[in-house]
Amino acid sequence: MPSAxxxxxxxxxxPQPERDYTIRIRVPEFTCLCPKTGQPDFAELTLEYVPEQRCVELKSLKLYIWSYRDQGVFHEAVTNRILDDLVEALAPRFMRLTAKFNVRGGIYTTVVAEHRAAGWQPPVQVSLP
Structure with a gap:
């Protein structure tokens, strides 16, 4: 039975809720539709997050991203909507979604949206000799 x-x-x-660690997920084939022209927009998404109690299951993320293929939506709106949905599902300590859209009319667009849990601070970087 095919996926939908x-x-x-x-x-x-x-698996390690006591530790701050970063999960990075690259989605090189994101597509949606331009709400003005109906033409396809292509982007590479990079999701980075520090989980709290939950992590995203990758197949469900793939099917979720696929659901935008036929939706007409502005770059800024879709980036923030995806971030909001992921934050709602995961309640991470930190999350950043970077959406790098391919050229359209000679213009490249990159949208970066972030979430930080209340009171969460990134660990101090230590330089090693």
């Missing part, structure tokens, strides 16, 4: 797009995001328990 879905707006559902599944999660699983963070």
């Amino acid at each position: 797009p879905s707006q559902s995001l599944e999660t699983f328990p963070n």
Whole structure:
């Protein structure tokens, strides 16, 4: 049975909730539609997050991203909507979504949206000799 797009995001328990660590996910084939022309827009998404209690299950993320293929939406709106949905599903300590859209009319667009949990500070960077 073939898969179908879905707006559902599944999660699983963070295997190391006591530790700050970063998960990076690259999605090189994001597509949506331009709300003005109906033409396809292509982007590479990079998701970076420090999980709290839950992590995103990758197949559900793939199907969720696929659900935008036929939606007409501005770059800024879709980037923030995806971030909001992921924050709602995961409640991470920190999350950043970078959407690098391909050229359209001689213009490249990159949208970066971030979330920080209340009171969370990134660990201090230590320089090693």
